[in-house]
Structure formats: structure tokens, C-alpha cells
Amino acid sequence: MRISRDTRLCMSLSARPGNFGTRFQNYLYEALGLDFVYKAFSTTDLPAAIGGIRALGIRGCAISMPFKEACIPLLDRLDPSAAAIGSVNTIVNDDAHLAGYNTDYIAIVRLIERYAISPDTRLVLRGSGGMGKAVASAFRDQGFRHGTIVARNEAAGRTLAEACGWDWCATPEAATGTLLVNVTPIGMSGGPEAGALAFPDAMIAASETVFDVVAIPVETPLIRAARALDRTVITGGEVLVLQGVEQFVLYTGVRPTAAQIQAAADVALA
Structure with a gap:
């Protein structure tokens, strides 16, 4: 996989970033030939981080503890999956319009x-x-x-x-x-x-x-x-895989096959 100026970036924000999302998403990008890359981050300045997603055209962002509720006032719209429970775990950026979802x-x-x-x-x-x-x-x-x-x-x-x-x-x-x-x-x-x-x-x-x-x-x-x-x-691993697939679909518009999902999960959870 080669990164170019056209490569789309997805990311995560968490107090303690892990490797699951990075491995899972990047495996599927490569397996499906998609020009995307995924990177995990932490922050002590959530408003600036969310502003960066908007300003830099970052396609999507997974949100984990302790930011799932704090990010809501910084978004433009909540999907019903997030609005009904007041918690966001996924941000999707469409032309600087940020929508919050909850794939958990x-x-x-x-x-x-x-x-x-x-x-x-x-x-x-x-x-x-x-x-x-x-x-x-x-x-x-x-x-x-x-x-x-x-x-x-x-x-x-x-x-x-x-x-x-x-x-x-x-x-x-x-x-x-x-x-x-x-x-x-x-x-x-x-x-x-x-x-x-x-x-x-x-x-x-x-x-x-x-x-x-x-x-x-x-x-x-x-x-x-x-x-x-x-x-x-x-297990929490099962939750990670299922919610990660839904994030992948929201970011790319592509739904992997069951075999591709299992292969990505095996790599990410190894």
C-alpha cells in the first residue's frame, strides 16, 4: 500500500490508544484495495482535535473513553443511534460536516x-x-x-x-x-x-x-x-470486531465479506 496526497485518513481518539482499530481497519483497506490509512491518537485538547478532523478533511474518527459524551457539542449532527443514548463512538466527516454515530x-x-x-x-x-x-x-x-x-x-x-x-x-x-x-x-x-x-x-x-x-x-x-x-x-473482542465493521462501512461505503472480517479480526486480536 502506497500513501499519496489522495490517501484518505481515518483515526481514533482515546485516553489510552490501543492497536486493534489500527490493525483491523488497515488490514481491510489493503485487502480491498482502498486508498485509506488509519492511525490512533490521544489528546488533552478535545475541541482542537475535533476541529482538526473538520479542518484537515479526516474522513472518520473512532471515539473511545473518555470522549464519547464530551465530543457531542462539537459535532453538527447526531445519527439516531447516538442521539437516543447521548453517546458517540464514531464521527464521519462529509465535506466538513461532522456526524456522530454509535456503532457500539x-x-x-x-x-x-x-x-x-x-x-x-x-x-x-x-x-x-x-x-x-x-x-x-x-x-x-x-x-x-x-x-x-x-x-x-x-x-x-x-x-x-x-x-x-x-x-x-x-x-x-x-x-x-x-x-x-x-x-x-x-x-x-x-x-x-x-x-x-x-x-x-x-x-x-x-x-x-x-x-x-x-x-x-x-x-x-x-x-x-x-x-x-x-x-x-x-467477550469485548466480539464487540470490537462488530462495531469496527460498522465503522469501516461508514467510512468507506464498502462492506467486507465474512471471510475478510474474520481475517482482519485474527490479525487485530493476535
Whole structure:
């Protein structure tokens, strides 16, 4: 692949940039012969970074923690996938007009369908940030009526719980459910709680399905504990791949084949 003045740039913004998006997107650009390149960035000046996307004609930008909500006032339009939950994970630049999308939401809906999780399942979701909103809203919109949001921030936790028609509590020990969902950084590589479990051992033992949105590493302490008990697990790697495909399509207008997606995922998650 040769970079020229006509090459289109896509990027990501995150507090702690990883390599998944860079590997995944660039693999598909090359496999499909597209004149694009992708690079990950961090920033301490979000308004300037978003202004740079607009001013430099950067085609698209993936948005991760802690910018998913803070970027919204800097955009021109929100797609319904982002407007409904007040969280953006993808920016698309059309002639300096910036639109915000949320492909995390789309990915979660597809995983609920893939794993055939019954809407009657009682879920416990830990976290109430931007990703928490996307995940909770996806479950709510798929008809899940029985749930609890676990969040130390009472105001944010109660607000999200009320939006879903669920309960709120401050600690996981106060909740019960057979579907456990972690959307906090607990278990994330390099974080202050990298070796910690997002849910107590007893809750994991009582669960049927464990879903950890943390993707670095894919095998988090929570996922490893659930596998050891032979529970059904859904990993953050699966979310990364599905939402990354939707970002790719938004940026390029091209949808890769299943084989191309799997090959890109194998490279990116290696």
C-alpha cells in the first residue's frame, strides 16, 4: 500500500490508544484495495482535535473513553443511534460536516441476537458511562425488562436505570441476575484494577452468561473465571470486531465479506 496526497485518513481518539482499530481497519483497506490509512491518537485538547478532523478533511474518527459524551457539542449532527443514548463512538466527516454515530449499540444488538439471549433474563450491568448507555439501551430496546444498573455514581446510575425501567444499586453484591455485564474498566490491561473481578465469585457461579465489554485483554479476569465454571461468555473482542465493521462501512461505503472480517479480526486480536 502506497500513501499519496489522495490517501484518505481515518483515526481514533482515546485516553489510552490501543492497536486493534489500527490493525483491523488497515488490514481491510489493503485487502480491498482502498486508498485509506488509519492511525490512533490521544489528546488533552478535545475541541482542537475535533476541529482538526473538520479542518484537515479526516474522513472518520473512532471515539473511545473518555470522549464519547464530551465530543457531542462539537459535532453538527447526531445519527439516531447516538442521539437516543447521548453517546458517540464514531464521527464521519462529509465535506466538513461532522456526524456522530454509535456503532457500539449496533454491535450489542447483534450479539444479543447471536447468542439468543432471552428478554426474560434478569441482567446486572455494572457501569453507567458512555459505553454503559450504549449497552443498556441495546438490551432495553431488545425487550429486556428486568435489570439492575450497578454504579458508584448514584446520579448517573439512577438516571440510566430509570431510562431503562430498571433498578439501581451502588455495589454488585446488592443485585441479582443470571446475565452479568461489565462495562467498566475493571479488568482492563494497564489500568489500576487490571487483575480485579468486576463481579464477586458467588455472582459468577450463579450466572448463566457473562459479558465483559473490556477488550484489552480479551481474556479478562472476569471472562477467565466464567470460562472456568463453564458459563457462556461474550467477550469485548466480539464487540470490537462488530462495531469496527460498522465503522469501516461508514467510512468507506464498502462492506467486507465474512471471510475478510474474520481475517482482519485474527490479525487485530493476535
